[in-house]
Amino acid sequence: MKITVNTKQRSYPILMEHGILKRAAEVCxxxxxxxxxxxxxxxxxxxxxxxxxxPDAxxxxxxxxxxxxxxxxxxEVLEDMLAHHVSRNDTVIALGGGVVGDLSGFAAACYMRGIRYINIPTTSLSQIDxxxxxxxxxxxxxxKNSIGAFWQPAMVLIDTDxxxxxPERHLSNGLAEAVKAGVILDRELFELFERDDWKDHLDEIIERSLLVKKRVVEEDERETGLRRLxxxxxxxGHAYESCYDLQTYLHGECVAMGMMTMAEDAELRDRLEKVLRKLNLPLSCSADPAEVVSRIRNDKKADHAEVTVIVADRIGHSHQEKWTMAQIERKAGL
Ligand SMILES: NC(=O)c1ccc[n+]([C@@H]2O[C@H](COP(=O)([O-])OP(=O)(O)OC[C@H]3O[C@@H](n4cnc5c(N)ncnc54)[C@H](O)[C@@H]3O)[C@@H](O)[C@H]2O)c1
Ligand SMILES: [Zn+2]
Structure with a gap:
């Protein structure tokens, strides 16, 4: 399967295929x-x-x-690149989850003012999102993520093998982002989780999530509008993440709880809860509401008096709203 992502910076293919890691050199x-x-x-x-x-790399x-x-x-990474005489014509290849991808991409963006970067994600979170x-x-x-750059990869190779x-917990963690993609823009993707055993449809879930992300990223590369969805x-989710140490809850788990917090419509709540349960994702946590609100206030997306939040009206449809801190407080249960 090949998806081409077209951004102003560059167009690049995402190639998804069982065993493609074994053909990386040929494909690159x-x-x-x-x-x-x-x-x-x-x-x-x-x-x-x-x-x-x-072998020589x-x-x-x-x-x-x-x-x-x-x-x-x-x-250390940049110094090692210099020590190995990596030049402007060379390429950083990342193999790992979001940590390796984010760090390697940023190193590639900065080294010699930017060199080619190929990403081979190996976690569900990095493959999906x-x-x-x-x-x-x-x-x-x-x-988190306070220092960085928009630097598009030259190619992404996804080997679901x-x-x-x-570990199962990490698998579910990434799938929370797929559930999110379904809720905001792809009803059929969400229904796939409802109807069937997700383990039988992993490839399709990843592909559909990537298509949602492609669509959003192409329309809004720098997150000024649609991408905010x-x-x-x-x-x-971010507030829960920062209320706990990073071991207690993983990112996707916090997103799952954050989605539940935002889900108002009774039908949407019920359907979302069932799907998250299927994935063994948490639905709520016992973070102190006052601390949650203060974390949101400090978040870079909280533009002083207002916070942009995403509201799903029904499965597959969502929009952004500007909320006052008073609305956030009510939602947090204060
Ligand atoms: N750039 C973005 O748009 C974006 C979006 C979402 C999250 N992120 C970032 O991604 C990071 C989280 O990514 P993650 O969830 O992939 O975590 P991660 O990179 O920490 O990987 C999770 C764990 O799985 C291990 N691992 C990786 N591949 C494995 C495999 N195939 N088998 C067994 N173990 C494996 C890793 O060594 C690590 O211990 C965070 O830093 C987050 O900020 C970035
Ligand atoms: Zn996320």
Whole structure:
């Protein structure tokens, strides 16, 4: 399956195929010297498959986890690229989840004012969501994604075989973003979760989610309008995420709870709850409402008195609204 994403910065293919990792070198074609980046939580079997195809390439392996989206690790990666004489004609290849993708993409965006970047996402979250759209970033002073760039990849290779080693909790975590894509823009995608066992439809779920993201990103590369719909469940989701340490809840789990918080319509609530339960995703948490509100106030999307939130009117339809902090407080249960 091939999806072409057309953005102002560049057009690039997303190639999704079982076993495509084994053909990465052939598919990538002439990319100069590749510089491979992965993390130590990506099973060795996947890293070995990539390395075997580029035997002369350096593989820079960072520690797994969000803490690697930091200036020290970013600096180490760039220094290693310099030490290996990576030039403007060369290519960064990321193999891993959203952490590896975000960090590698940002390194590629900055190195020599920007070099080619190929992403091979290996988690459901990165295959469904973070690998396309061009958002790259690291965290600073505890503020997630505060330093980054829009840097579109040259190519994205999705090998769903790599998900076979992903722990179930992480699998569900990424699928929360697919449920979100269904709620905001694709009723049939949502109904797929309702009707069937999602495990039988993983490829279709990923493909449909990518098509939603492609559509939104193409229309609104820099998130000034339509792309904001992707933030459904994220206003409260990000707040929950920051109320807890990163181990308690994963991003997609917080998005699941954030979607439930925002779901008002009784039918939508009921359907959403059933689907999230099927995925073993949490529906609510016991974060202190006052703290949740204060996190939202501090969030970069809270434009002083107003917060842009996404409201789903029914499955497959959503729009943005400007809410006052008083509305946010009511929603949070204050
Ligand atoms: N750029 C974007 O648009 C965007 C969108 C959403 C999220 N993100 C970012 O993505 C990050 C989260 O991504 P994630 O959920 O992929 O987490 P992650 O990258 O931390 O990966 C989760 C864990 O799974 C391991 N892993 C990776 N592939 C594996 C595999 N095939 N089998 C077994 N284990 C594997 C990793 O080593 C890690 O320990 C966050 O930093 C978030 O900010 C970015
Ligand atoms: Zn998200």
């Amino acid at each position: 074609g002439d990319i100069g010297q590749p510089f491979l980046i992965s993390d130590d939580g990506v099973p060795g079997q996947w890293r070995d498959i990539l390395q075997a195809q580029f 350096t593989m820079h392996v960072i520690p797994q986890g969000e803490a690697s989206k930091s200036f020290p690790v970013f600096q 973070s690998s396309i759209g061009g958002k790259t970033a690291i965290d600073l002073a505890g503020v 790599t998900l076979s080693t992903l 992707l933030n459904y469940g994220h206003t409260f």
